[in-house]
Amino acid sequence: MFRRLRLETQFILIASFVVLALMVTLAILTTNRLENAVLNTAGSLGAASLETFVAPLISPEDIERGELSPGVERKLKDLVATSALGQHVHELKIWEPDGTIMYSSSGLSVTENVVFEELERALAGEVVVGRTETQKHQYANGEERGTSIEIYAPLVRDAAGQVILVGEFYERPDALLQELSVAWISTVRTVLFVTVPMLALLFLIVRSGSRLIDRQHDDIKRSLTRAVELSNQNRRLRSAADNARLEAGKLNEMILNQIGSDLHDGPVQLLTLLKLRLSDLASPAGERASRHDVGKLVSIVTAVLDDLRDISSDLVLPELDDMSLTEAIRLAVSRHVDFTGRDVAVYGQVASSRIDAHLNICVYRFIQEALMNGERHAPGNRQRVSFATRRKCLFVRVADIGLRADATAQSVGSGHSGIGTVAQRRRIRAFGGRMRTVRRDNGTVVIAVLPLDHGGGFPDG
Numbered sequence: 001m002f003r004r005l006r007l008e009t010q011f012i013l014i015a016s017f018v019v020l021a022l023m024v025t026l027a028i029l030t031t032n033r034l035e036n037a038v039l040n041t042a043g044s045l046g047a048a049s050l051e052t053f054v055a056p057l058i059s060p061e062d063i064e065r066g067e068l069s070p071g072v073e074r075k076l077k078d079l080v081a082t083s084a085l086g087q088h089v090h091e092l093k094i095w096e097p098d099g100t101i102m103y104s105s106s107g108l109s110v111t112e113n114v115v116f117e118e119l120e121r122a123l124a125g126e127v128v129v130g131r132t133e134t135q136k137h138q139y140a141n142g143e144e145r146g147t148s149i150e151i152y153a154p155l156v157r158d159a160a161g162q163v164i165l166v167g168e169f170y171e172r173p174d175a176l177l178q179e180l181s182v183a184w185i186s187t188v189r190t191v192l193f194v195t196v197p198m199l200a201l202l203f204l205i206v207r208s209g210s211r212l213i214d215r216q217h218d219d220i221k222r223s224l225t226r227a228v229e230l231s232n233q234n235r236r237l238r239s240a241a242d243n244a245r246l247e248a249g250k251l252n253e254m255i256l257n258q259i260g261s262d263l264h265d266g267p268v269q270l271l272t273l274l275k276l277r278l279s280d281l282a283s284p285a286g287e288r289a290s291r292h293d294v295g296k297l298v299s300i301v302t303a304v305l306d307d308l309r310d311i312s313s314d315l316v317l318p319e320l321d322d323m324s325l326t327e328a329i330r331l332a333v334s335r336h337v338d339f340t341g342r343d344v345a346v347y348g349q350v351a352s353s354r355i356d357a358h359l360n361i362c363v364y365r366f367i368q369e370a371l372m373n374g375e376r377h378a379p380g381n382r383q384r385v386s387f388a389t390r391r392k393c394l395f396v397r398v399a400d401i402g403l404r405a406d407a408t409a410q411s412v413g414s415g416h417s418g419i420g421t422v423a424q425r426r427r428i429r430a431f432g433g434r435m436r437t438v439r440r441d442n443g444t445v446v447i448a449v450l451p452l453d454h455g456g457g458f459p460d461g
Contacts, residue, residue: 007210012203019195027187034183039129039149047127047153050167053079054092055155063156063164066096068103077105090148093168094155095119102165122152122166242432249358249430320360325350325394328360332367333385340375348387350394352452359450362427363396366435369424370398370446378402381443392452399445 005013057075062068068076076092094103099115118128130150148170155167320328326349333344367385374383381402388395421437428435433450 007213008203008207011206012199015199015202019191019199022195023188023191026191027184030187031180031183034179038179044127046129046151046169046171050153050155050169054094054167058094058156058165062102066100066102068094073103076103091170095122095152095166095168097123097164097166118150118152119166122154123163125154125163127154128152245430245432246358249362249427252427252430253358253361320364321357322355323360324353324355325360325363328364329367329385329387329396332364333371336368336371336375342375342383344371345382345384346386347384350387350389352389359431359452362431362450363394363448365427366396366424366446366448367398369421373421373446374398374400374444378404378443389452394448394450394452396448396450397445398447400443402443404439404441404443 054076057072058068059072062072079092092103092105093101096102097115099119118130121128128151131148150168150170152166152168154163154165156163156165158164320331323331329348330346333346337344371383371385374381378400381400383398383400386397386399425435428448428450431450433448435449436447438445438447
C-alpha cells in the first residue's frame with residue numbers, strides 16, 4: 001500500500017515521522033538535563049538553608065540526648081510553617097547516623113532503624129537530591145504524593161569534621177514542573193520552526209523530481225507502446241512476406257505445370273501427328289527415291305518427341321500432391337535410378353506424415369538436380385542420399401563418393417549446371433531454407449536445410 005503512494009507523499013510521511021521522533025527525543029533530553037540542573041541547584045540551596053537556619057538551633061546537649069528540646073521543636077515548626085523557607089519546604093527531618101529520626105515536622109517515627117544509601121552518602125559529606133517516586137525509607141502519609149524533591153544534606157559536624165546529623169527536607173515540585181513544561185514547549189517549538197521550512201523546501205524539490213519521474217515514466221510507456229506496435233507490425237509484415245514467398249512458389253509451380261501441359265497438349269501432339277504422316281511416307285507405298293531421307297526425318301522427329309516428353313514429364317509432377325515427404329524423396333531417387341541404371345543408397349525417415357505438395361516439389365527438384373550433377377561430373381562415384389529432421393528443420397544430404405569431380409567435365413557442363421544450381425538456390429531460399437555445396441578430395445556433398453513450419457527462418461542456437 002505504501003509503495004503505491006506518490007514519491008512526495010512517501011517523503012512527507014517519512015519526514016513527518018522523523019521530525020516527530022526528533023522533537024520527542026530532543027524534548028526528553030532537554031527536560032532531563034534541565035531537571036538534573038534544577039535538582040542540583042535545589043540541593044545546593046537546600047544544604048545552605050539547613051546550615052543557615054536549622055544547624056544553629058541544635059545544641060550539643062540535644063545531640064547527646066538524641067532528641068530536641070521543646071523550644072527547638074517549636075522554632076523548627078515555625079520555620080517550616082511561616083518563614084520564607086517554608087514557602088517551598090513542606091517537610092523537615094533530622095537523621096542520626098544509626099538511621100534513627102531525631103526530629104520530624106510531621107511527627108514520623110521509624111519502627112526499624114535502616115541506614116539507606118542516601119543517608120550513607122549524606123553522612124559522607126555529599127548532598128543527595130532525588131524524587132520521592134522511589135521509596136527509600138518509611139514515609140509519612142502524603143509524602144510520596146506529587147513526586148516531591150527529596151534532599152539529604154550534612155547538618156551538624158563534630159570537631160573532627162565528621163557528620164553526626166543529616167537533614168532531610170522535601171521541596172514542592174511546582175517550580176520544577178513549570179520549568180520542565182516550558183523547556184518541553186520551547187524545544188518542540190524550536191524543532192518545528194527549524195524543520196518545517198526545511199521540510200517545505202525539501203518537499204518542493206521532491207515533488208519536482210517526482211513529477212519529472214512521472215513524465216519520464218509516461219514517455220517510457222509511450223515508447224514501449226510504440227515499440228510493441230512496431231513489433232506487431234513487423235510480425236504482420238514478416239507473415240505477409242512469408243505468405244507472399246509461398247504464394248510465389250505456388251505460382252512458379254503452376255506456371256511450370258502450365259508449361260508442361262502446353263508442351264504436352266500442343267507441340268507434342270502435333271509432332272506425334274507429323275510422325276504418323278511421315279511414317280506413312282516412309283512405307284513401301286511412298287516414294288522410293290525419298291525413303292532414306294524420310295527415314296532420317298522420322299528418327300529426328302522421334303528424338304524431338306522423346307525430348308519433349310521428358311521435359312513435360314519433369315515439369316508436371318501431379319503424383320507428388322498426395323505423397324509424404326519421405327515418399328517424395330524416395331520417388332526422386334527411384335526415377336534417377338530408372339533413368340541412369342545405377343544404384344543410389346538412401347538413408348533416413350521423416351516422422352511427420354503431414355503432406356505439403358510444394359515442399360515435396362522443392363525437395364524433389366533439389367535431389368533430382370544434385371544426383372544429375374553428380375552423374376554428369378563424377379560418373380564413376382557412388383551416390384548416396386540421406387535425410388533427417390532436427391529442431392523443426394529438414395536436412396537433405398546428397399553425396400557422391402569416390403574421386404574428385406573432373407575440372408574439365410565441370411567446365412564443359414558449367415552452363416547447364418550453373419543455371420540449375422542457381423535455380424535450386426532460389427527455390428530453396430523461397431522456402432526460407434539454405435543450400436551449401438562442399439567439395440572434397442573424394443567427392444562432393446550438397447546439403448539443403450528447409451524449415452518444416454514455413455516460418456521463414458531457423459530455430460535459435
